[in-house]
Amino acid sequence: MIAVESLTRRYAGFTAVDNVSFTALPGRVTGFLGPNGAGKSTTMRVMVGLTAPTSGSATIDGVRFADLPNPGLEVGVLLDASAQHAGRTGREILTIAADTMGLPRRRVDEMLELVSLNPTEAKRRVRNYSLGMRQRLGIGTALLGDPRVLILDEPANGLDPAGIRWMRDLLTGFASQGGTVLLSSHLLHEIEVIADDLVVIGNGKIVAAGTKEELLAAAGTLARSTSPRDLAHALEQAGIPSTLASDGSVRTDADPARVGAVALTAGVALTELRSAESAGLEDMFLSLTADTQREGVAA
Amino acid sequence: MTATTISPDTIEAAPPRRTARPIPAIRLVKVELRKMFNTRSGFWMLISIGALSPISAGSLLVLGLDSDVTYQNFVRASGFPMSVILPIIAILAVTGEWSQRSGLTTFTLVPSRERVIGAKAIATLLVGLGAVSVAFAVGALGNVAGSALAGVDTAWDISLSMALQMVLYNLVGMAFGFALGVVLRNSAAAIVGYFVASLVMPGILALLAQVRSWFEDLQPWIDWHYTQVALLDGATNTVKEWAMLGSTTMIWIVIPLAVGLLSLRRSEVK
DSSP, X not given: OEEEEEEEEEETTEEEEEXXXXXXXXXXEEEEEOXXXXXXXXXXXXXTXXXXXXXXXXXXXXXXXXXXXXXXXXXXXXXXXXXXXXXXXXXXXXXXXXXXXXXXXXHHHHHHHHTTOOHHHHHSBGGGOOHHHHHHHHHHHHHTTOOSEEEEXXXXXXXOHHHHHHHHHHHHHHHHTTOEEEEEOSOHHHHHHHOSEEEEXXXXXXXXXXXXXXXXXXXXXXXXXXXXXXXXXXXXXXXXXXXXXXXXEEEESSOHHHHHHHHHHHTOOEEEEEETTTTHHHHHHHHHXXXXXXSOOOO | OOTTXXXXXXXXXXXXXOOOOOOOHHHHHHHHHHHHHSSHHHHHHHHHHHXXXXXXXXXXXXXXXGGGOSHHHHHHHHHHHXXXXXXXXXXXXXXXXXXXXXXXXXXXXSOOHHHHHHHHHHHHHHHXXXXXXXXXXXXXXXXXXXXXXXXXXXOOOOOHHHHHHHHHHHHHHHHHHHHHHHHHOOHHHXXXXXXXXXXXXXXXXXXXXXXXXXXXXXXXXXXXXXXHXXXXXXXXXXXXXXXXXXXXXXXXXXXXXXXXXXXXXXXXXX
């Protein structure tokens, strides 16, 4: 389990992480979301001791990362796949990590196979790797010590579709065996498919946290009708605020059953009625972080 | 949600983890030694030490006069390339973690930065001692071959005191490079800094000593290059001369290293 408590990190003049608290539970994949510069990477660096917090703490199973005797065996970390010595081969990078953790060298071959880097690629220097290959190597380094906690910053970046599918299966498998996974990503679709819990951060503050179901349920209902204006009007009469989108869909915070009942009473024929889950994460993300978006996207 | 979700209770009952033991220091030293030479630049520096020493000693053999055939000259010749390359190896051993950003992995696997830097220092010392032994061995071979070719008596003209000073000369050079690396944490800046301090600064200080007589007495106490030359010549003998070496070491190595370590402990690894 990862527990972050009242974590704050200030730099001269601005607060990158502001009183952040959340937990990532074992057996679950926790998605860590936020716009660029929201404080995701800083929070993750503090978790693994690369950045000192101004106040607050982050612990792994109750222990500060820096106090773990051999952290590689307990926590797999991938913060930046490009942060490797460019003049080293992929195999050497895994070898020195395995040596540091005190693991047998055969783990290196097992990992190379797991992340699908073939022997020729493993002999090439990282300078010549594509982003996807670096990402695979980084995941291999994170999994090398057979840890029970994974902290991954944008692990799907640069992976091809097959690689993304592979990563998804890997992480769900890891969590189903009782592992704790915390991953950040900008790929909302990826997070929506893979995450059990979500933590959303904006301007260094937590703006939402909970299970995916809870958070997306809050995103409400999407309904379509042959006469959307009548539907919106009927909802308004029933005291349910709604928005009429330009594509003719009507969105509201009320649950689908209530919207259906209102439509029935008003005699409006619905052509579609569902919880707004499928498009929900992106909407939720944009509305929650609207104040912090660079583009000033309207919620 | 998938059907394979496990309740927290089952997770508690999962098989107990192996108890992790702290990483032993000797393992860290071995890893740091490996890291010094498993990069492309590290590999070529190792090769250049191995190749340039014999070449340098060999050129003395071919070009030198019969009177040049002494052990001291051969050791100097084979040691010269090292005295340039060893400090750079020491610099890169530290700065690579920042300039190449491999520190992100290094310091997550070993969160104690003091231990990592300590292991790097020991690895650097071992490389220095190894390289200097090679210089003495290559020098001995050159000396035997040279005296046989020239038909003169083999001259073993290095005293124990001189040998120790030559070893120290190389180690102090490496320590200076190491300290620069810790302070600057940037490969290019540290290498430039090293050459400025060993090539440009001595000239300026020598000039200063010529025009300002009060500085002439002070120079040996603060000029790093001055005490280095004394070591190389085996001319550090009196208590005063050792004190001068101590003074320049304090100014150029101990103080920068202490300052660098303090900031390195707290600095952010990005």
